[in-house]
Amino acid sequence: MEIREATAEDGPAVRSIALRSMEASYSLSPSTIESAIQQWYGEESFDDLLWDDDVMLLVVERDGEPVAFSESALVDGRGDIHWIHVAAMHRGEGIGQTLYEATRERLETDGAETIRGLVLAMNSEGNRFWEERGLRKVDEGTVEIDGTPFIENVYVDEDTAELKPIVVDGQELYIDRGDAERGSEGPFYAVYTDEDRENRYSYYCGNCETLITAMDTMGRLSCDECGNQLKPTRWDAAYL
Template identity: 75%
Template structure:
């Protein structure tokens, strides 16, 4: 198997691989899957990913034929693997594992100290994949797909907590440095009202160190102090 970086000519290949993989792994309607793929990997969206220095798109080939791809991103010192798609007919041959190892190595070479994997809770095969790679489930998130909420499991390659207490207006809150998303100027970190991370309070802007507790009128996360905006990825319903 050979692994290479995606090029502008790989757009149709990536869309085809994602379609075949998702049809085999997710119990979603064909229209939802097709709409999501257009949004993530449409012509303009695919070009933007290729131009983004923090996004990594890798293509795995067998005898010159693309059979899998991964999409990952470096967020501070953490590597997030958003997608690792293997065409259904090539599963069970170790391609997913080999592509994961290559993706991880390249993330670490770029500065990642930890790895995080994300997968919908009802994707049994996907959850087993992360567990077999030695990652540990540390939490859950809620994502919205075509108006319906789904549970997304979060896996990391260590069990340590990076909770950091902060004081805002005489109230102690807790920033989770291990739970962050990319912004246009810096990362957004999840903030909780208690150390046990039971109740989410808002977000902490890594650009200007301000607390963000509300969305804008379009439902998008933006820091009022510095204009840092959350970059849409994965299942963001506002962009579907």
Template identity: 55%
Template sequence: MEIRAAEQRDVEAVRELSLRSMQASYTLSPQTIEGAVKQWYDDEAFEEKLNDPDAVLLVAEEDGDIRGFSEAVLVAEDGDGDMNWLHVDPDYRGEGIARRLFDATRERLMDKGAARMRGRVLRDNTAGNEFYEHMGFNRVADGSIDIDGTEHVENVYVESEPEELEPISIDGRELFIDYNDSDRATLAPFLAVYADAGRDERYGYYCTNCEGVDVAVDTMGRVECNECGNTSKATRWDAAYL
């Protein structure tokens, strides 16, 4: 089994593998899965991912066949490296492929400057949640996301003990920044902000580029700072992808 960087010639195999893996792991409708995979991994989108200097795309190859695929991205240096996808052919699960891809992905993210790895998994993906727990990750948060018109809960895992919320004072109001929940953006990451230390009331986002909270979210889920123009980059479940 060889773990290597993905290449453009792998795109068709990656599409097929991702489709079969998601069908085996998720309760989403077949139409949603098929449509998402086609958009994430069409020829142009795959090439764009390969050319992204912050992205890590690996395949597990055996006898010329792709058995596994991982996609990760550096959110910020000295910050998070996100494992976005870890797919293994359902016929070859249980053979240690996921662990080898996971370790190789983590190593490459650290080489790019990540301080830790983070993973996001839909709550109804039992195997995915159990994998992160088995790897010793801690679930630090969850969030509601819209996938093709249906609300789903996504769990967030980190490989170290979760950081405490950091209180800040903006315009005389005390808010709390969550460094466990960051989103990749064009200028610098956005961090989740809460109105209370218990994460019960979400306030919005904190822009680490200009250190402000005048941040808006449009109907497509895109986050944009009104002060400096920092804009979130598309994530795996963004409405723009579906």
């Protein structure tokens, strides 16, 4: 078994693995899954991922044939593992564990101080995967797939990030530098009204150190001061 970085020639195999993996793990309609795969891993989108310096795509080969892949991203010292897809016929062989370890090792080599895993709440197998690896659920959010909202669970391996207090218009707020989203010019950090991280207030632009007080109806962030924009997530059709 060989683990290597993906190349442009892996596009068809990645699309096929992701399609069959999602069919086995998610109760989504076939048309929704097929549309999502084209949005994320269509030829143009796949090329964009390969050229994105923050994104890492690793492929597992067995006997010269791709059988699994992972997609992850390094976000300001945090490694986000977005996907670990294993072809349905090769599940139960330990490939997912091996790929997770390889993905994590490379993220840490590149500077990740902590690892975060994301998975839809409906995917019981995926949630169990993160729990068995010692990660714990710390948050959940809502994502839209084909216009339908779904709950996404967030797991982390440790919670060591300290909150940085700031005062805005006489109100004390707290920046969580361990909770960052990728932006075009720099990360966006979550801002809370309390030290327990129970009430999210807004986001903070890491590029120009400006508080973001609004986002559009699609949940996209944009900094009016420097033009920093939130990069699309794996659920976002804006990957096209």
